[in-house]
Amino acid sequence: MYIKKILVIIAVLGIVVLSFFSYHIYQSIFAPNTAFESETQAIYIPSKPNYEKDVLKQLKPLLQDAQSFHMVAKQKGYMQNLKPGKYILRRGMSNNDIVNTLRSANTPVAVVFNNQERLENLAGRVAQQIEADSLSLLNSFKDATFLAENGFKPATALAMYIPNQYELYWNTSADEFRARMLKEYKRFWNEKRTQQAKKIGLKKQEVITVASIVQKETAKVSERKRVAGVYMNRYNNGWKLDADPTVIYAIKLQNKSFDTIIKRVLYKDLEIDSPYNTYKYKTLPPGPIAMPDISSIDAVLNYEKHKYFYFVANPEKPGFHMFAKTLAQHNANKRKYVAWINKMGIKR
Template sequence: MYIKKIILIVALLGLVVGGFFAYNVYDAIFSPNTKFNNDEAFIYIPTDATFDEVKKTLEPLLADMASFEKVAERKGYTGNIKGGKYAIKKGMNNNDIINSLRANNIPVKVAFNNQETLKDLAGRIAGQIEADSLSLLASFEDPSFFEGNGFNEDNKLSMYLPNSYEFFWNTSADKFRDRMLAEYKRFWNEERLTKAKEMGMTPEGVVALASIVHKETAKVEERPRVAGLYLNRLKSGMLLQADPTVIYAIKKYSGNFDTVIKRVLYKDLELDSPYNTYKYAGVPPGPITMPDMSAIDAVLKPEKHEYYYMVANVEDFGYHKFAKTIAQHNRNKVQYIQWINAQKINR
């Protein structure tokens, strides 16, 4: 009888201890373990991060780091860390947090506009994904890549189409570059390629001309008319005589793309550069900026007209006055010259 009591007491103690242990395990795994007030918080885990680095990132967000560490070890997360952007929702328990860090890498929106150099693009992208500007620039400038894909030193800027794209934050420099090539090829579908061929132009030539159209007017609705004007000049054997190409030539010659030039002077027109369309015929060897897709499509689907000249419209800023003859153009130009002189814009 005495032995039975001892066995019963031992069994009861085992149940109590087991229950206490089970409760602690359950509490560590399934009890809420966040201490921030917002609905969710985002963390960025670098590629090849250690568990200590993950803990340091999570420290401001978790109420009990010790319990998180125990659950992470139990679930095998400490040796299977994945880089990326992750969301921690308010009230999450350790189990949910670890499951999120394992499988819920959140895409980020990566956007860039009309950069004039690959260096500028690298700087812009570096602020949006894990890859730094140096690795991005090295990837962009890799000759084996751009030459292997039909580009050269002058037109390699053509491959990057300004837009907003989805990437994982931990995207590498090479993977970003490769995705841009894929987007370029997707944009140049059969219809656009056929249209360019009918015009006697390559996709790279179209992008180069589109970059001039883009620089000439920010008004999307005016771009087909501007494109039509430049195509008229090309067909007739005239020089393009586009001021934005001269500005680009000055920047490229000086190496300073931060230069602000509001007025092209007569002396600038003498700069010996293949980008100076006052001096060299045809389309420049490469784009002077990354043109919007709307500018590229404007070149592929230009407005049909007989305009050969244009000048900024000072009565409707942002737009231009178009002319069919040099006499009409000179009359339009007088008003613009008077306005720019009144503004005292000398450069």
């Protein structure tokens, strides 16, 4: 009888211990284990990741119990299956949820860029949004073999990047990003746009070059087709474009200083010997002087048909311009503008 009681006690204790152990295991695997108050938290796992340095170090501040996560990750073989990317953790996730997320839920990021003046600026902007650093991106953008194989030159390389918002994975490499942009460039130049470029007598890269001038001339989308029409009138009639933004670009290129702000073009600037100086040369610039918006590109493709050959900033409507058909009318408009700019004390 005594032995029977002992066996019963042992059995009960065994059940209690087993229940406790099972509960502990269950809690470790399925109980909530997040320590952040926001709805979500993102972690970024780099290419060729190290579990301790790149994963666990990021997770520790986000977890109530990092040790239990480590145990579950080990049991599920996560250390041997690390995957780079951006991963979104949600408040209240269990260790099991977290491991499953890190194994299979690489989340895309929205990569946005617009109006970059040079490839260097573009590389810096994109590097803020994906894993690839700015130097690797810039080297990829400037790769001579890639440019030649795809019909670009160093001066026209910027034309391949159409400003927009694109969905990519955070761990996208520099060359993968470049390949995606080439794909988007080809997609942008659909049959309709391609035929329209032929209709107005420009190649695709020439359209973007003119669009970059339009972009620099006016921030008003509603005015871009009219400004584009002025430049196309000059171009189609064999005139020089006489575009101030190209002179400003030539100055910056000559001085190797693209951070300089130039608000006023002086007569001496018009003598700069640069292929970008459209006051000196009739040809289009060698390439775009900035990255134009899609609205500027489409404004060139569908430029307004009119008889204006001149325009100057309108002092009475900031951001807009006064247009003229004759030089006499333009000179009258120009006097108003010069008087205003002098009054404002703008010398450069």
